[in-house]
Amino acid sequence: MRHPAPAQCPATEESHARPGPLAGLKVLDLSRVLAAPWATQILGDLGAEVLKVEQPGGGDDTRRWGPPFLEDGSERPDAAYYLCANRNKQSLAIDFARPEGAALVRRLAEQADVLVENFRTGGLEKYGLDKATLCAANPRLVYCSITGFGHTGPYAARGGYDFLIQGMSGLMSITGRPDGVEGAGPMKVGLPVSDLFTGLYATISILAALRERDRSGQGQHIDCALLDSQLALLVNQGMNYLVGGVVPRRLGNDHPNVVPYRDFAAADDxxxxxxxxxxxxxxxxxxxxxxxxxxxxxxxxxxxxxxxxxxxxxxxxxxxxxxxxxxxxxxxxxxxxxxxxINTIDQVLADPQVAARGLLQSMRRADGTPLTVIGYPGRFSRTPASYRQAPPWLGQDTEAVLAETLGLATEEIARLAAAGVVQCAAPRAARQDAELPA
The missing domain is CATH 3.30.1540.10 (formyl-coa transferase, domain 3)
Known part of the structure; x- marks a missing residue:
């Protein structure tokens, strides 16, 4: 069965020009994979300036998490996974395992309002990029750490991944077909929801800390954990146990509290x-x-x-x-x-309601490669989300940011690049077929 192509809305000049609700906010993003990049993308969509610091040579792990990859003619195209969480950011390739690289990141942190990182607990101390060091240098900094289990407790030193957290949190014990039927057994959700929930909670927490900073003038540290966030999202199932004392079980598509609230088989679907x-x-x-x-x-x-x-x-x-x-x-x-x-992904992306809400946005990368993204879902009457910069290639903005933000001379940037401390992406030729739809 063929489905119509998704309706796309181009990122308009108006949306580029109109400042978002977080315009003027500076975010330093030391994260990779999904939970933390999801948080920083939300901040970017709402107008913040986001500087994403990546490791030279490889960058964010998800750049390689394909196929599919965005075919742009380069030798190492970026995977769709990376593209889903990294728009409205500038990419700086800086090796902060080296003293000169760490010094550059510390200087950037001195000018930032927010720093987001998702290294293991204590992992940034050896580089002088930990919360104590950076918040001492910049007392107004809101420093948000995202880990699997948080910075305290017996699991603090462990690494945490979405699948692991879905299992440990109890989510998989209530997801899947019930015992006694074909296909019974625990099942993860089809999206990395523990990562995404944590990114959302991190965003909410950052905005709350910034609001408090308006009153106190002081930043603070935010400790967000995947396990904590997923536990908070047990909502009615968690309360069903706390109030009723009965351990929730897998019900397939049945609802634990509401009847009828499930799928049924019609004649053809x-x-x-x-x-x-x-x-x-x-x-x-x-x-x-x-x-x-x-x-x-x-x-x-x-x-x-x-x-x-x-x-x-x-x-x-x-x-x-x-x-x-x-x-x-x-x-x-x-x-x-x-x-x-029960739509397939192609069906829902072609749905007229999705088109009417403008949820698909057309962007293009700096070399002209076109890209369609699923946009920010909230609708602001005066200061809407915007789509200013498509997900950058690795090191795309290193030279410009070091020159404009830190005032480094061209010769100094070239020296750092030659020494492998930074990576500056070579400009790509503009594509000739990159016109956005009108």
Whole structure:
């Protein structure tokens, strides 16, 4: 089955010119992979100036995490994984394992409002880039550390990865098909949600610390851990245990509290039914011709339906099975019953609602290579997110930042590059086929 191409919105001159809500904020990004780069990309989308410091020669690990790669004619193209979390940043390739490189990063930190890093606990001390050293030199600095387990506790020295955290946090124990059915067993979520949740919590924490700095004039250290963040996102399942004392289990696509709230098989596809209140359930029953169920006092409340889950879901499954999925969803929408399809990625990116919201943005890299990105989801009435710079290639901005921000002479930058302390990317020829859609 062919699907229409995603509708794209070009990054307009207006969005480039209009300052975002974080315009003027300077962020030094010493991170790689996903959790911390996700946080700094959000800050960049909202107008902050983000300087991403990477290791010369290789850069962020995710530049190689492909295929797929963005084909741009270079010998080492960047992977899609890197491109998802590194727009609105400038790339500086500085080897801060060497004293001269570390000194450059310390100078950049003296001018920064925010520093974000995701090295193991204590990993930056030997370079003089730890929170104590940098915050002493710049007391207004908000220094955010992102690790697997935080800077305290018996696991502080361990490395943490998303898959590991999904398992340790209990998330995988409630994700997957229930015991006793085909395919039963724990399952990770299809996205690195523990990384992404931590990036979001880090962003919120940074903005809160900046707001407090407005009053006190002092920065502070923020310690964000993947395990802590994922534990906080256990939400109702965690409270179900704390209040009810029963350990939550895998339910497949069933909801632990709400009935009906799951997928059902129509004649030609699966659809989702999500009745969040009693009125919606009654409307669904009437629409399906289940008038007796709509009036049955056993099913009048969610509590009653939860006790009779099996009977409710079997009756609904029988009534839904003859319907074509599109016809059923249209009838549900008219009846005010929440529901929807189970889209593939290509289908949702081509959805008219996605186009209407402008969620796909067209950008182009400095050499003209076109790139479509999924944009920032929040809508600001006066100071919207912007798409000023596509994800940079390694060292793209080293020379310009060292010259303009630190005042280094061209000869000094050339000396540092020759010594391997920094890497300055060679300019690439502009592509001739890089026109953005109008």
């Amino acid at each position: 699966y659809i989702i039914v999500a009745c969040g209140n009693d009125g919606q359930f009654r409307a669904l029953c009437r629409m399906l011709g289940l008038h007796e169920m709509a009036e049955d006092p056993r099913f009048a409340t969610n509590s009653g339906r939860a006790q009779e889950r099996r009977a409710v879901e079997l009756a609904l499954a029988r009534a839904i099975a003859p319907w074509k999925a599109a016809d059923l969803l249209a009838a549900m929408a008219e009846a005010g019953v929440p529901g929807g399809p």
